[in-house]
Amino acid sequence: MKHGLLGAxxxxxxxxxxxxxxxxxxxxxxxxxxxxxxxxxxxxDPMTSTADLVGMITQHIFETLYTFDKDWNVVxxxxxxxxxISQDGKxxxxxxxxxxxxxxxxxxxxxxxxxxxxxxxEVASRGxxxxxxxxxxxxxxxxxVKITLKQPYAPLLSLLAFNNSAxxxxxxDDQDMPLKKVIGTGPYMLKDRKPDQYIQLVRFxxxxxxxxxxxxxxxxxxxxxxxxxxxxVPDPNTRVQGAIAGQFAYAxxxxxxxxxxxxxxxxxxMILKPFGWPVxxxxxxxxxxxxxxxxxxxxxxxxxxxxxxxxxxxKEFFTVDGSLYPEGFAWHSDAGxxxxxxxxxxxxxxxxxxxxYDGKPIRILTSRQYEFHYKMAQVAQAYLEQAGFKVDMQVxxxxxxxxxxxxxxxxxxxxxxxxxxxxxxxNGYMQDSSPGWWATDAKHAAIEPFVTETDPKKRAAxxxxxxxxTFDEVPMYKVGDFNALAAVSPELKDVNQxxxxxxxxxxxxx
Amino acid sequence: MARYxxxxxxxxxxxxFIVATVVFVIVRVTPGDPAAVMLGPDATAADIADLRIRLxxxxxxxxxxxxxxxxxxxxxxxxxxxxNEPVLTALGQRAxxxxxxxxxxxxxxxxxxxxxxxxxxxxxxxVFDQVVTTLAMxxxxxxxxxxxxxxxxxxxxxxxxxPTSGYGGPGDSFLSRMHHLVQPAxxxxxxxxxxxxxFVRASMLDVLGDDYVRTARxxxxxxxxxxxxxxxxxxxxxxxxxxGLTTALLISGAIVTETVFGLPGVGSxxxxxxxxxDYPVIQGALLVIAALYVLINFAIDMLYLVVxxxxxx
Numbered sequence: 060m061k062h063g064l065l066g067a068x069x070x071x072x073x074x075x076x077x078x079x080x081x082x083x084x085x086x087x088x089x090x091x092x093x094x095x096x097x098x099x100x101x102x103x104d105p106m107t108s109t110a111d112l113v114g115m116i117t118q119h120i121f122e123t124l125y126t127f128d129k130d131w132n133v134v135x136x137x138x139x140x141x142x143x144i145s146q147d148g149k150x151x152x153x154x155x156x157x158x159x160x161x162x163x164x165x166x167x168x169x170x171x172x173x174x175x176x177x178x179x180x181e182v183a184s185r186g187x188x189x190x191x192x193x194x195x196x197x198x199x200x201x202x203x204v205k206i207t208l209k210q211p212y213a214p215l216l217s218l219l220a221f222n223n224s225a226x227x228x229x230x231x232d233d234q235d236m237p238l239k240k241v242i243g244t245g246p247y248m249l250k251d252r253k254p255d256q257y258i259q260l261v262r263f264x265x266x267x268x269x270x271x272x273x274x275x276x277x278x279x280x281x282x283x284x285x286x287x288x289x290x291x292v293p294d295p296n297t298r299v300q301g302a303i304a305g306q307f308a309y310a311x312x313x314x315x316x317x318x319x320x321x322x323x324x325x326x327x328x329m330i331l332k333p334f335g336w337p338v339x340x341x342x343x344x345x346x347x348x349x350x351x352x353x354x355x356x357x358x359x360x361x362x363x364x365x366x367x368x369x370x371x372x373x374k375e376f377f378t379v380d381g382s383l384y385p386e387g388f389a390w391h392s393d394a395g396x397x398x399x400x401x402x403x404x405x406x407x408x409x410x411x412x413x414x415x416y417d418g419k420p421i422r423i424l425t426s427r428q429y430e431f432h433y434k435m436a437q438v439a440q441a442y443l444e445q446a447g448f449k450v451d452m453q454v455x456x457x458x459x460x461x462x463x464x465x466x467x468x469x470x471x472x473x474x475x476x477x478x479x480x481x482x483x484x485x486n487g488y489m490q491d492s493s494p495g496w497w498a499t500d501a502k503h504a505a506i507e508p509f510v511t512e513t514d515p516k517k518r519a520a521x522x523x524x525x526x527x528x529t530f531d532e533v534p535m536y537k538v539g540d541f542n543a544l545a546a547v548s549p550e551l552k553d554v555n556q557x558x559x560x561x562x563x564x565x566x567x568x569x
Numbered sequence: 570m571a572r573y574x575x576x577x578x579x580x581x582x583x584x585x586f587i588v589a590t591v592v593f594v595i596v597r598v599t600p601g602d603p604a605a606v607m608l609g610p611d612a613t614a615a616d617i618a619d620l621r622i623r624l625x626x627x628x629x630x631x632x633x634x635x636x637x638x639x640x641x642x643x644x645x646x647x648x649x650x651x652x653n654e655p656v657l658t659a660l661g662q663r664a665x666x667x668x669x670x671x672x673x674x675x676x677x678x679x680x681x682x683x684x685x686x687x688x689x690x691x692x693x694x695x696v697f698d699q700v701v702t703t704l705a706m707x708x709x710x711x712x713x714x715x716x717x718x719x720x721x722x723x724x725x726x727x728x729x730x731x732p733t734s735g736y737g738g739p740g741d742s743f744l745s746r747m748h749h750l751v752q753p754a755x756x757x758x759x760x761x762x763x764x765x766x767x768f769v770r771a772s773m774l775d776v777l778g779d780d781y782v783r784t785a786r787x788x789x790x791x792x793x794x795x796x797x798x799x800x801x802x803x804x805x806x807x808x809x810x811x812x813g814l815t816t817a818l819l820i821s822g823a824i825v826t827e828t829v830f831g832l833p834g835v836g837s838x839x840x841x842x843x844x845x846x847d848y849p850v851i852q853g854a855l856l857v858i859a860a861l862y863v864l865i866n867f868a869i870d871m872l873y874l875v876v877x878x879x880x881x882x
Contacts, residue, residue, distance in 0.1 A: 093738065099841060101607045101651050108608060184608065184616050237653055251739050253662065254652055255833035255841065259739045292734050292831045293840075296718055301733040304726040324726075458601030458846050465605065465614050492613050 090567035091286040092308035092551060094560075095298045099255050099291045104238040105225040106183045111478065114223035115311075115559045116289050118276075119260055120162075121227035121243035124153060124172070125220035129275035129555075131388070131481040133216045136269070136277065137167065137228055137244060139202075141216075148211030148513050149194075155202040160265040161230050162248040163240075169198035174231040176206070182236055185224040188490065189215065211511045213518060217482030222276075222559055246282045246563045258289040273564050275555070283566035302326040302546035308567075309560060310546040314430075315376045318544055326546035331556050333378065333385045334543035337370070337435055337476040339423075339536040340488070344496035345467040347421055352414035354533035357421075357472075359410055360446040362402030366438040367539045370431035378540040383483070383526050385540050389515070390483055392523035395530025399537070407446035420451035424464060424473035428457035432474045435538055439474075464494040476541075478558045483522055484510055488535055497534035570881075577870075581863045588859040589852070593637055596848050597630055603650045603846040624650055626848075637852065646856065647849030651841075656853030659838060666736050667827070667834035670750055670757065671819040677758025678765055679812065685762075686769025690777060691796055701766065709763035717756045717829040724752060734831030753830040757823050761815050768811040772804035779803070805876045813869035817862045 096116070102108050105117040126136040135141060139154040159167040176196045179186035192212040199205045208215070219226045233240045241249040246268070247260035262282045271278045290307070292298045299317040302310040305325030313321060321328040341348045341357065348354050367377040381399025384390035421443065425436035433454065440450045453470075455463065463469045473494070480486055489506060491498035505528045509521040529535065547554050554565045604620035621627045625636070640647055646656035689701040725733040737746045776782065777800050785795045824836035831837075835854060842850035873880045 091738075101845060102653075184613055187613070187616065253833065254659070255663070255837050256736055257738055288738055290735055290738075290831070293837075294734075294829050294831065297721065297734045297829055297831055300718070300721045300726050304729065304733050306725075306733050306735075456601065456844070458603075458606050458844060459599075461605040462600055462602040465602075465617065490613070492615070494614075 086283050086566040087568055088283050089285055092284055093288050093290050095292040095301055095307040095310040096289050097312045098293045103241050105223055106179055106227055109184055109224045116258060118222045118561055119247040120245045120249055122245050123220055123226050125216055126276040127220055127481050128277040133220050134277035149208045151206040153204045157202055159244050159267050161244055162242045162263050165230055167244055168201045169204050171231045172204045172228055173198050174234050175228045176226060178234050179226040183224040185218050189218050213510055213513050214482050214484035246280045247287055255291055260287045280563040284562060287562050308548040308551045313544040313546060315371050315544050321546050326548050329545045329547050330542050332542040333540040335476050335478040336540055337538040339472045339474050340495040341534055342467055342471050343534050346471045347419050348471045350414055352410055353416055356407040356410035358398055358533045358536060359401045359403050360407035360442045361536055362442050363400040363539045366435040369438045370434040371541055376542045380540045384479060389519045390522050392526050394523040394527040398530045404442060404446035411447050418449055420449040421471045422451045422453055424453050424460050424470045426455055426457045426460045436474050495534050499532060501528050577867055584863055585860060589856055592852050592855045593634055596851050601846040606845045646853030649850045650847045651845050656849050660857055663833055663835045663838045666832045670754055673750055673754035674757035674819055675816050677754055678762040681762040682765035682769055686766040687773055690770045690773035705763040705766045708759060713756055713760045714825045714829050717826055720752045720756055736832050753826050757826055765811055769808055772807045776800045776803045806873055809869055809872055813865050817865045820861050
């Protein structure tokens with residue numbers, strides 16, 4: 060496997076049933092589950108959205124050529140095997156599995172794959188990002204596809220495997236934008252959708268599963284459940300109460316403060332560890348923080364431990380960790396982390412003095428859509444003010460924040476978070492155009508070899524240089540790692556602790 | 570009468586025009602971009618700009634306004650950006666839970682408020698009256714979301730009598746859907762009964778001391794008949810007004826209650842639309858609500874004719 064990406068990182072995929080049940084039971088076919096989600100997805104076309112909720116639901120309907128195993132290695136899904144890659148790393152020959160059917164009964168062929176990948180290049184954020192590296196996408200017989208790159212681009216397979224802004228395979232005749240028909244090759248198909256009430260998926264009887272053993276998102280996808288219903292429950296307290304009452308087979312994104320309550324309820328609490336990382340992005344293009352020395356002062360002032368404690372309360376839900384990937388991921392490195400979690404306002408004050416800071420307020424954009432963002436921003440404000448910064452905290456709703464952050468004139472820092480994406484090149488900060496607009500020679504010198512190198516071990520070493528540059532140039536401040544809380548019914552077996560939970564291979568046992 | 574109705578219709582048109590314009594301006598000056606929300610957190614500025622063009626959001630605001638008003642004249646409230654369906658269809662899909670929630674809530678509120686308010690006025694100054702007055706004040710001060718969560722905790726989680734949230738799944742019967750409405754309806758009924766109790770009590774107190782009540786009693790009429798037939802009928806106009814206003818408020822979406830109970834009603838639709846900046850849905854929903862407000866007020870005015878022959882238009 061020339062492009063296998065990551066080594067370890069299996070923690071998120073630990074099977075709940077292995078943790079909780081005394082003996083493995085034979086899976087049973089049948090049953091309907093209700094899954095409480097944080098809301099209604101903005102679309103059912105995962106190509107056009109990077110929202111986690113969209114990916115979580117639609118990964119049951121649509122499939123990609125590749126996916127990730129439990130160790131975050133890229134593994135084939137609709138592709139028969141890993142691609143044959145030319146010596147120069149520019150040509151990917153992909154063989155497709157035979158007998159794969161779409162949910163309208165038609166066969167999947169290379170024609171569908173070529174049309175879908177071209178649509179992906181046109182409409183998906185990640186596809187557009189990749190399009191400049193792709194020279195051509197061509198069919199090679201009915202079950203073969205050839206992708207020719209302009210130059211080697213190692214993240215390609217991860218991009219083809221990801222489940223949001225996803226390179227899903229659609230029938231060549233159903234490539235409308237916006238998507239008119241929801242037809243994929245996945246194990247479950249859309250039966251009914253009542254917005255804000257439910258999305259009903261039923262077993263696709265014509266599904267052709269892989270024959271290899273289930274492994275993370277890869278391998279066989281058994282369709283034990285008859286139906287999966289995604290039910291939007293936007294109020295987090297109501298989701299908690301539903302989990303306690305046992306109304307949902309799975310309840311997603313519960314407030315961590317409710318951990319003790321959930322533990323005492325009918326569903327079992329499930330900690331997704333590690334889930335993601337909160338980060339303050341800095342505006343390197345305009346304003347106060349375009350000065351590197353002032354960004355270094357911010358870095359010196361920040362106290363991650365206090366921020367994480369304020370945001371998550373219990374140490375069960377966070378780790379004070381400056382590495383861009385936690386231990387267990389192949390990308391984990393300590394490079395540059397001595398600059399993390401300094402919490403040293405005196406040093407920050409000195410740096411500010413040297414930088415000639417003129418007292419212009421730092422505008423921090425935050426939102427209460429994610430309460431932990433707000434709490435972290437409050438602690439950051441206290442430390443920054445102690446160091447001598449003036450802070451203008453702007454608390455806005457999420458839609459306003461996403462609009463304002465696109466304009467470099469309107470902000471200096473904003474807080475956001477992300478799950479640990481299996482391929483670092485998928486992270487926003489790697490792109491020069493991402494809000495923050497970090498684009499320096501040192502960054503490019505670190506990233507270019509990383510994205511062109513195809514050897515996984517060499518890539519891991521190269522990523523530590525990328526991490527070092529992020530600490531040296533401070534385009535952002537990673538606060539730490541945090542864990543998420545979900546609840547799962549004790550009757551629902553073989554649900555994996557995944558960042559984007561999936562329910563093929565899960566079954567009900569009374 | 571005909572002239573009155575004509576004037577009201579003209580008034581409705583003017584009100585709706587003003588509402589449409591004000592809502593259009595407010596949603597456009599509110600920060601936030603539906604394209605950015607739709608594309609998710611990792612979308613690039615170029616993607617967002619592309620989608621804005623596709624959605625017509627890049628057009629000058631006066632042009633968007635003309636399109637919007639032109640659509641309104643044709644009875645077209647526009648197309649939801651997120652749901653990819655006409656706004657009227659989206660509203661229609663959300664109408665059932667909101668409609669029945671409104672009916673049940675107002676019935677519960679009236680069932681509590683009318684007898685309690687009348688009795689409280691009749692026994693003015695008694696312990697009963699003082700308890701009712703205190704409880705009504707307390708009830709009016711309770712936030713509906715808090716009461717809703719308490720109900721969920723007790724009746725759904727502890728006793729398991731009701732689902733914690735939602736409006737039923739695929740294929741659920743009408744009765745099952747109504748079962749989901751019991752808790753939110755009782756929540757809203759209790760909270761809204763407080764206001765109606767106070768109006769009923771005050772209104773009854775106004776009339777119970779009137780000469781015609783004393784005359785009815787002096788003729789030997791039974792107390793029940795005096796209070797329920799003579800006094801209540803004359804006290805009804807302010808009571809009808811407050812019931813009408815409460816109903817209109819509930820139809821406009823018991824926003825917080827619908828969110829807490831996860832009901833897919835008009836209130837939830839508006840909340841989602843505001844969060845996502847789904848401009849056509851916000852505009853369409855508020856316009857329909859304004860129209861319903863006006864219609865309900867008109868219906869109440871007509872009821873005045875029934876309950877009070879002295880009223881004429």
